[in-house]
Amino acid sequence: PGTITSYAVVPGRKTGIWTGTxxxxxxxxxQVINSTIIPDSATYHVTQVQxxxxxxxxxxxxxxxxxxxxxxxxxxxxxxxxxxxxxxxxSQGSLxxxxxxxxxxxxxxxxxxGTRYPNSRVARGGFFITTPxxxxxxxxxxxxxxGVMNRGDEAIALCIxxxxxxxxxxxxxxxxxxxxxxxxxxxxxxxxxVTMLAGTVDITxxxxxxxxxxxxxxxxxxxxxxxxxxxxxxxxxSRTTGDTVYASPLATT
Numbered sequence: 384p385g386t387i388t389s390y391a392v393v394p395g396r397k398t399g400i401w402t403g404t405x406x407x408x409x410x411x412x413x414q415v416i417n418s419t420i421i422p423d424s425a426t427y428h429v430t431q432v433q434x435x436x437x438x439x440x441x442x443x444x445x446x447x448x449x450x451x452x453x454x455x456x457x458x459x460x461x462x463x464x465x466x467x468x469x470x471x472x473x474s475q476g477s478l479x480x481x482x483x484x485x486x487x488x489x490x491x492x493x494x495x496x497g498t499r500y501p502n503s504r505v506a507r508g509g510f511f512i513t514t515p516x517x518x519x520x521x522x523x524x525x526x527x528x529x530g531v532m533n534r535g536d537e538a539i540a541l542c543i544x545x546x547x548x549x550x551x552x553x554x555x556x557x558x559x560x561x562x563x564x565x566x567x568x569x570x571x572x573x574x575x576x577v578t579m580l581a582g583t584v585d586i587t588x589x590x591x592x593x594x595x596x597x598x599x600x601x602x603x604x605x606x607x608x609x610x611x612x613x614x615x616x617x618x619x620x621s622r623t624t625g626d627t628v629y630a631s632p633l634a635t636t
Contacts, residue, residue, distance in 0.1 A: 385415065397421045404437065410445065412438035413548075420573070426563035427570035434545060435553040442548045446515035449496065449558060450540035455488035465489060466536040472529050476503030481571055484539045485564075495561035496541050499575050499607075503543045503556075510538055518542040572607035579604055599631030 385403020401417045416433040436442045456465045468486040476482035476498065483497035484505035496505065506518045506525040519542040521527025545554045557574030561567050578585060580603045581592035594600055604612050604626045617623040619632035 395423050397423075410442070412436065413442060413445065422573075425570075426566045427559050427561040427573075429557055429559045429570065429573045431555065431557040431574075431576065432543075433553045433555050434548060436548040436550055439550050441550065443546065445545040445548065445554075446519060447543040447545070447556075448512060448515040448518060448540065449542075450512055450518070450538050451494070451496065451560075452510055452536075452538045453486035453488070453494045454536070455486060455492035455494055456490050459488075459490055459492075467534060468494075468536075469532055469534050470507040470537055470539055471532040472505055472507060472527055473497075474529060475505065475527060476501050482541065483567070483571075484541065486539050493562060493564050494539070495564065495567055495570075496539050496558070497561065497567070497571055497574075498541060498543065498556065498558040499571050500543050500556040500558075502546070503541065505539070505541050507533060507539050508537050509540075512540065515542045519544060572610070575607045577604060577606040577610075594630060594632055596632075596634055599629055601627060602630050603627045 384406060385401055387399060388402045389400045391398050399419050403415050405411050405413045414435040414437050418431045419428060421428040432447060434445060453468045454466045455468050468488050470486045473483040473485060474480045478501050481497055481499050482503040482505045483495060484507055485493065485495045487493050504519045504527055506521050506527045508526050509524040512518060517525050518540045525540065541558055543556055548554050555576045557576060559570040559574050561570045579587045579590060582600050586592050592600060612624065612626050614620055614623045614628055619630055621629035
């Protein structure tokens, strides 16, 4: 069971957060937090996911699944109200490649589904899923074969596998629905969580660190290579742009 826990409209984007916890089955105690972000004037939206182990035992082999039956042209009479789309797996997830599957209607109406999480798979085929393994392994009626287009009324799907989550820990990843092929790279960049480091300490959650007078620390933002970074206020920083700065404030901070 779960519920929408917040909704916010701020300059540049709209964000909604859904939170739920598995109450039965092997995933009992797994908390799921979905934060969906819609940037203004963008033709995509991104969902950042946190899977958190609230139990005292290790959780293993967790699969997260998303699926959609595109029907891109169905509302358009000029194209016969067709449910048919051209569906193709462009690539599968790895340390160096994205997982992306697309569906394109006769009108050219485009829908992409993808992620940059390495342990991810996409597929086309079918309409409903009884197990995420069908998508992850590309077993019938789903196909994960890269580069083979099929024209038909079928679904596209994405499955992310998390190998393990220790007690009290969380795993984070993101995925995107893309409505314009030219936005594919920008949308996939936005699926990558940003990490903030103070030295070697991860301060992403708190965005705080303690620095004594006459000492300093390296602050580093880790995210997609296409991102640019600006630091503010600049007092006590070695510079105000770039992913890495040295902070040496004039007072204990």
